[in-house]
Amino acid sequence: MHAPYDTEQQPVVLDRRTGPHGEVVLRRHGGLLQIIANGTFLMDTSDGRSERLLVDAARDALGPLDDRPAPSVLIGGLGVGFSLAHAAADPRWGRITVVEREAAIVDWHRTGPLAPYTAEAFADPRTRIVEADLVAHLHAPAPAGHPGYDALCLDIDNGPDWTVTEDNDSLYSPAGLAACAARLHPGGVLAVWSARPSAGFEKALRNAGFDAVRTEEVAVARGVPDVVHLGIRAA
Incomplete structure (x- = not known):
């Protein structure tokens, strides 16, 4: 989810x-592929820095990984695939689950124009793609025996606001944040991408019982920086 491109070509x-x-629309604009949902620009293939930060910030917030099993991550939103591809390229991650509600987006990655961005990640045995609405998925009771997650990396909107x-x-409501916490192991990390900082969401994370709440910025050439909101489920 980035600011649009600068090109004179028509999409x-x-x-x-x-x-x-x-x-939901997939379009090409110059050399970029873009996803538009209900007329709202969501993201394109121009950069991916903030999506990579989303994954790395969650991993780093878990602390040293040397003496523990490889952590599991749920990525909410497939998008153009930057978050998934970055997670799959990191051998420190264990199980990688992606929840995407738009079947079209999954199709564009499996056999369509977005396949070059995620082909290796889709073939990675750690990767599992779940076609479901993320909100409903998190609110639903976890299946019996489900091991939960060490990190939730959520990027389904332009931000909580x-x-x-x-x-x-x-x-992003108290019930939604409680559902996120319920899917995390104690000490697990919730990371939420946003196109702009949200002091209200930081407060909501603290009120929901998350510890070490902070916001990491992604530098941009102009305008308000993208951010990743982070919180740790209390032990």
Whole structure:
């Protein structure tokens, strides 16, 4: 989810789908691929720095990994695949689960124009793709015997204060944050991408019982920086 590109070329729609959550479009604009949902620009293939920071900041917040099993991560939102590809390129991660509600986006990665960005990650035996609504997935009781996660890396909106659909608002509510905490191991990390800082969301994380709440910025050429909000589930 980045600021749009600077090019005089007109965008070309490669695919357009309508599903339960509205319209999702994949288009090419110059050398970039872009995802548009219900008319809102979500992300493109221009950079990926903030998506990589999302994954690395969550891993680093877990502390030293030398004397423990490889940590598991749930990535909420497949997007253009930067977060997944970065996690899969890091041998320190163990189980990698991606939850994506738009079947079209999964298709674009499996056999479409986005495949070059994630082909190796999709083939990685650690990777599991779950086609489901992230909010519903987290609110649902975990299956019996499910081991939970060491990290949740969530990137399904332009931030807690700028959601793609109204249904996503509940993810950042007290009940939604409680559902996130319930899927994390004690000491596990919740990392949430945002196009702008949110002091209100930091407060919500603390009120939900998360420790060591902080915000890491991603430098941008101009304007407000992207950020990653972080909190640790209390032991």
